[in-house]
Amino acid sequence: MKPCSLRRTLAVLSGAIALAAEAAVPRDFDAPEHGLKIIRTHPIIFPARMIQEGILHGEARIAFHIDHEGRLVDSLAVAYSAKPFADCAIDAVQRWKFIPQRSGDRPAA
Secondary structure, three states, rough: OOOHHHHHHHHHHHHHHHHHHOOOOOOOOOOOOOOEEEEOOOOOOOOHHHOOOOOOOOEEEEEEEEOOOEEEEEEEEEEEEEEHHHHHHHHHHHHOOOOOOOOOOOOOO
């Protein structure tokens, strides 16, 4: 199988799995849903060491878990251009404030 075809097949399978998982979750259709909201952010302080090395930008993707009260429970750098930048990004995210996802007047599961 060509690499392009394999990627396309994996994308279709991933989409089907996501749709199946979503369909299995019971929903209260009478209650409006409100997604997670970020109400305060904190700037990422770029690592001085990276600037000294001539690196002037970076990227980091941070996965995080917010509990039903809006508290950050866990965070993980899942992709990044440089580890020191990812560490600074996680430090910044730990200072963010959130309103958790809600379904009607209850926290969503």
